[in-house]
Amino acid sequence: MSINHEQVSAHGQMPAAGQGTMVAAGAGTVPGLQLYQFRGGAASWFGTQILGVLITVCTLGLCYPFAVVLVERWRAKNTYLHGRQLQFIGTGWGIFGLWLKWLLLSIITLGIYTFWVYPRLMQWKVENTVYA
DSSP, X not given: OEETTEEOOTTOOOOOOOTTXXXXXXXXXXXXXXXXXXXXXXXXXXXXXXXXXXXHHHTTTTTHHHHHHHHHHHHHHTEEETTXXXXXXXXXXXXXXXXXXXXXXXXHTTTTTHHHHHHHHHHHHHHTEEEO
């Protein structure tokens, strides 16, 4: 897993030092230090979800990318890694063209293409999440 091109272990440990990188003695993970933290609440999540559903339903799914951006911004805003807040920099317009292509291919293939949509959407979400 990587964030901003830094390698992070799957267990949430500090990135390993690359070749030529100097590391101070004792640097690395500290026992008992929480590396990931989520501070979101039920009320803000519920409001965000309701707004996302309304956007999607009222546009018959056409503006789903904008709902995805809304939810991802909420998630990133409430997620901290090493004490630093994450930020979602993607836009609805940034994925809109891909969403139309995925929607058409899913309709043409009678839903079979949806197996490829989810990994591509997750990739786009991760690539557009950065340190604030």
